[in-house]
Amino acid sequence: MKVDLSPEVTFLLMACSVELPAEKRDKITRFVSHQAVNWNRLYALAERHRLKPFLYHSLRQIGTVPDSFLAALKQDCQVTTTDNLLKLHQYHSVAMLLADNGIDHIPLKGIYLAEHVYPDSGLRISGDIDLLVRPTDVFATIDLLQKHQYHLSEKQDLQWRQGEERILSDLFEVSLFKPFFNDSQFDIDMHWQIMGFNQHYALFDLAYVQAQPAFEAERKIVLLATHHGVNNIWQQIYYINDLYFTLIKADVNWSWLLQELSRYGFTEVFLAGLYWCQQIWDLPLPPPVQELVASPSIRSLAETYAKHWETETPSEFSYLIVKQLTLLLKAQTSVGDQLKTCATFLSSRVFRYSIFRIGKRLIYVPKELGFITIFIRAIQSLFRFLPGRR
Structure with missing residues (x-):
């Protein structure tokens, strides 16, 4: 490299x-x-x-x-193992609760990958419990979880009170938490759509994953590449590990997968992830895919992503949004896809809901009035770029 x-x-x-x-x-x-x-x-x-x-x-x-370094790592790993076991147990309880109430879902990302993809669940540190449900089951699921000691945050509760139609129009997920012990809690991110780059560019749901059972594994890989690569710019190395272990666990139809990624302009982003799967893990690839990964343009894109690994913290908020746009534009191979990327980026920044805090009160502004708040949001974003605000 x-x-x-x-x-x-x-x-x-x-x-x-x-x-x-x-x-x-x-x-x-x-x-x-x-x-x-x-x-x-x-x-x-x-x-x-x-x-x-x-x-x-x-x-x-x-x-x-150094012995002290190894001892600290050992203690951290013991905590991780315990934390993963608790979250897996909690997820299985929630999954059983949903099944008993006729709510279809699939787990996403950390908790699913730790249990089903990694050779040892203790190798994958998990954060929230991510679930994907059908849009028609959103409110039944929230009601059910609230009856079992899960709570919405103040901000999410305000959104919840806007009504069903507004929730499904403005949001794609809600976060709930359940107090556990002292200051610890279980967190659930309940999704009904997975956003690709922005809400005007691509949206994926449970029906998408389950549309063709023969290609369900490939569709889950599309979601993984979307979340880890497009939305989070491969900025943490464990994203590459997630992709590697998912790929070696699945019997991938590479032709179908690349064609599906191409529909959304995500092929090059995915290939950049494959590049690092090979550099880190020696991932074997079919010759046609290997030829794509070995191209100078993919290597250049992959190395651009890797530059983000050196920073002290992952990019968030305005920094991440700008980098998403920059890197997805670099990954496009046609003018049409570049125009789509820019057009959807601009429209998604204008027509979106906003929540502002005035004193102790939160104020909700619907996305139809987003053009009114765009200047306030722009100033807030620029303010984050000022020295000392990172």
């Missing part, structure tokens, strides 16, 4: 391994001996990229690591 990565990020990429063969163990040992690794920065980046389990799994097999 030609991208200029720091010793700490390079170390993290080398540590991504399930089985550490002697050759790779020797390579890591030599790397530690010859590189000035900043252990504090390595620890912080391992947390930022959710790679502490992989780092501990690899480093405990070599003898040139």
